[in-house]
Amino acid sequence: MIVGQSWTVDKLKAKCGELGLKKTGKKQDLIDRINTHVMSVNTEPCTSSIDDLTAGLQNVRLKKSWENMTVSELKTELDTFRLPTNGCKEDLLKRLQSYFYPKDDFDLRKLNKDRIKVLFVAEKPSMAKELARTLAPRSYYRDKSENSRKINETSKKTGDSIVILEFSSYFKGLPADFVVTSTFGHIFNEEFQGQHGGRKEEIQELFERKVISVPNTGFLEKKLGEVSRGCDVVVLWLDCDLEGEAICYEVLECIKDSINTPPTGDIMDVVFRAKFSAAEDAPKAINNLIKPNFLQNLANIAKHDLDLRIGVVFSRFQTAVLRSQLRNLDIPHVSFGPCQTPCLAFCVERYHKTINYKAVVKYQVVVDLSLNGKKIKVTSRGFETRGEAEKIANSLQNQKNCKIVSVKRTDFSKDPPAGLNTIHLLQECSKIHGFSPDETMNVAERLYSTGLISYPRTETTRYPEDLRASERVLAIKENIGLADESMDWENYVTSEKVVERGIDVGDHQPILPTTVIHKRSTYMNERQTKVYDLISRHFLASFLGPHKYHILDVVFDLGNELTFNRKIQIIDDEGFTSLLPWEKVETTDGGDFGKEGSLPNVVSIKIKEDRSQPPSLITESELIGLMEKHRIGTDGSIPGHIGNILKRKYVTLEKESRCLKPTELGLQLYNAYHQCVPELLNPTLRATVEALLMEIANGKRDFEEVRRYILDQFKLQYKNFVENFEKFAPDFKDCFELKDACYVTRKEDRVFAKPHQPRNRMMYQSRDSNQNPLMLEEKKSTSKKRTHDHDPDFRYMNPAVPAKRREKR
Incomplete structure (x- = not known):
């Protein structure tokens, strides 16, 4: 096993004594000596430490016997899985076998090379640098990137270079030259094949239109x-989730023709997957490499296929209906999403509870008491009418004092937190x-990629x-x-014993500060410092004692059988x-007011009207x-769904309270969905979809069977939507602004136009458009994108116009 800085x-x-090596030298010398020895003698292939999924894979294999399929059927099967379909039957069978059941027993010595060349691919440039720093001997590597100073997480939008780092070491016992590079997330994007129109039948046809992958950037x-x-x-070395697993196969698509083919002819024999939670785990991960998981x-x-089809079809239809019926309004792309819709429903339903709330009024008798110079208020139960409360108050007017008849103490203890997961981080x-x-995840990903x-x-x-734990505390x-605290650093973590709290769902360890001590080059900005501070506080707090408090239930006897x-x-x-002050319980005054038998004086008696308050609007948290409770999205996609309903102006955010308030557009969409397709607002629908998708990943259900089942369910909902949505279009008239006077009617505005209506008609056009300054401005700006094109789905809103003509317009 490779050792690292964590060893004392x-x-x-x-x-070193166990291995018969010298024990002298600095710490780094000892680490290098042990690692070199271990790598030189360990020529056995590494085995996976994760559970064997063979049983789950067999469930898929038993359903479909590939050997008994014809060549045509095999090509259809490969096309379904987005795999190449070229070759004879033997080639097709080998390809399926290679992706579904990759072998992990290939001996790299069969490559017959004195030094092998190993390519590491990370998901972000910063993670590539952390991996090189962690795995390179003495943390020394050579930066061969072009314009390396300009490469960052947004280079995919602005540059044409990728990070390239090199170092030499050992890999599975063989001398090796390493090349470390990265992607910038997904390399390919899904879109529909061919041109497609915007009429009703053409929109519905997209449910069955073939989806293809196209590069995001060439x-x-x-x-x-080139690098491979x-x-x-x-x-x-991609992120260890479903998205990261998908990017693995996108990378393979880019490099499959560039890397050297092993003697077996199957490149999957020399492709490995690292499972890790932080860059500091790299030495352990490289000794426990596994194969990419094609089922995930x-x-x-x-x-992605389902979200594209469902989102585009519903979005295009509702947008086209609104534009056709409200032709004088400037209507942008009105998006629908299988996750954002129930997300919007939560906001609207809370809003309805708030505005429709009917306050309940109660009347209470408030008595001011004093004892030994200390004052306290006691309040009666609520009465339905003011008269009842006044009757009680009048009966106490001559009361000079009262008696404390009982003081009951109940002790409570609030346990320290378990490990921090994504949902809790977002809420906090x-x-x-x-x-x-979105902001939190962007910052957290930056902290993660810098180690x-x-x-x-x-x-x-x-x-x-x-x-x-002790090493993490030191970091x-x-x-x-945590400079604002008086910290007793030595006593925060008294032992390495793991606190037995929390649950392990089998994905990653909780979010933890690593043992990495940053340098000036990775200096954290204000937001990064706040998030790192919160994560660190949560980690340290989990080792502290419980939060203890007690409640005193004091009963006052005011005579006439009246007790408060x-x-x-x-x-x-x-x-x-002490580290998480926002977790403290609220305290109330009066703890030392008096003991049982004390006789406080009555100072004043008054009536208070107590009006119940409506529930607040729903907060982000x-x-x-x-x-999370209803399994709408995943811990990684929830920020995006909330961001979508804000970006599309279905809700607004009150920054002080972090409350989400539906806009008129959001309210009208909810009402239309509630009347047309109420099932789509039900949070359990998306939870069912997510569960079925995970059964594909776990090998329990067939890919095409699940995809077809879910798609058919939404097609039934779409049929109801088409039959009923148009009658709700007039309700949206207050949701959009009027068009500009020189607005040119576009094809997507006429998808439901009646045949006798004129085509390509300019609204409010002057007799001589060349003399109209508004029209001149329109002509000058034809090279710019239209205001509706900001949405990634807008390219499907204007399909009747070929791509090249749309660009010219």
């Missing part, structure tokens, strides 16, 4: 092919710092056994120090809330919790 000097010297596909040329082995890739393909950042879910925290997309809250102290109760809440021990 004494442990390293002991290991340069990345080309650069990956001549490589013998590929190790994929299929689950991701099914998800929204409540405490006012960060949107400061573990992978930020996880549902697990149970700490791993090899936590190395926190050096990185930010007062609950007093007092903190006994702050415990973990509450919405995140509801989406």
Whole structure:
């Protein structure tokens, strides 16, 4: 096993003694000595440490016997899985076998090379650099990138270079030259094949139209092919989730013709997948490499395929109906999404509860008491009418004092938190710092890619056994120090014993600060510091004691068989809330007011009207919790769904309270969906879809069977939508602005136009358009994108016009 900086000097010297190596030298010398020895003698292929999925895979294989299929059937099968269909039957069978059941017993010595060339591919440039720094001997690597200073996470939009880092070491016991590079996320995007119109029947046809993958940027596909040329082995260091697994196969698509083919003729023999949660886990991960999981890739393909078809079809139809019936209004693309729709429903339903709330009025008798110079208020139960409360108050007018007849104490304890998962991080950042879910994830991903925290997309809250807590505490102290606190650093983590709290769902460890101490080159900005601070506080707090408090239930006897109760809440021990102050319970005054038998004086008696308050609008934090509870989206996609309803102006965000308020457009969409397709607002529908997709990933259900089943369910809903939505179009008249006077009617506005209506008619056009300054301005700006083109789905809104003509317009 490769060792790293986490080992103490004494442990390293002991290991050297076991291996018969010298025990002298600095810590890094000992690490290099052990790693070199282990790599030189370990020529056995590494085995996977994850559960064997063979049983699940067999469920798929038993349904379809590929050997008994004809060549035509095999090509159809491969096309369904988005795999190449060229070759004879033997080639097709080998391709299916290679992707579904890759072999992990290939001996790299069969490559017959003195030095092999290994390609590492990370998901982001910053992660590629962290991997090179972690795995290169003495953290030394050569930067061969073009314009390396300009390469960042947004280079895919602005540049034409990728990161290229090189170092030399050993791989599976063989001397190796390593090349480390990265993608910028997904390399390909899905879109419909061919041209497609905008009429009703043409829109519905998109449910069955073939979907193809096209490169997001031409340069990345080309650069990956160039960098991989001549490589013998590929190790994929993509994020360990469904999206990361899909990117693995996108990378393979780019490099399959460039890397050296092994003697077996199957490139999957030399392709490996690293499972890790942070860059510091790389030494362990490289000794436990596995194969890419094609079933997880299929689950991701099914998800993207369904979201594209359902989203585009519903969006295009409702937008076309609105534009055809409200022709004088400037209507942008009105988007529908299988996840954003129930997300909108949560916001609207809470809004309806708030505005339709009927306050309940109660009347209470409030008595001011004093004892030994201390004052306290006690309040009666609520009365339905003011007269009842006044009757009680009048009966107490001559009362000079009362008696404390009982004081009952109840103790409470609030346990320290378990590990931090993605949902909790999003909620805390929204409540405490006012960060949107998108902002939080962007910052967390930056911290992850620079090696400061573990992978930020996880549902697990149970700490791993090899936590190395003391090293993490040291890194926190050096990185930010939580300088505003008086910290007893030595006593925060007294032992390496893992706290037995939380659950392990089998994905990643909780979000943790790593053992990495950052340098000036990775200096954190204000937002990154706040998120890192929150993650660090949560980690340290989990090792502190519980938060203890008690409640005193005090009963006051005011005579005439009248008793008033007062609950007093007092903190006994702050415990973990010393680091998480927002978790403290609220305290109330009066804890030392008096003991049982005391006789407080009555100072005043008055009547108070108590009016119940409506529920507040839903907050970001509450919405995140509801989406997790109902399994709408994943921990990685929830920020995007909330961001969509904000971007598309279905809701607005009140920045101070972080509450989401539906706009008129959001309210009208909800009403139309509620009347036409109420099932689409039901949160359990998306939860069912997500569960079925995971069964593809786990090998329990067939890819095409699940995809077809879900698609057919939405096609039935679409039929109801088409039959009923048009009658709700007039209700949207207050949701959009009027068109400009010189607005030119476009083809997508006429998809439902009656045959006798004139085509290509300019509205309010002057007799001489060349003399109309508005028209001149229109002509000058024809090279710019239209205001509706900002939405990624808009390219499907204007399909009747060929792509080249749309660009010219």
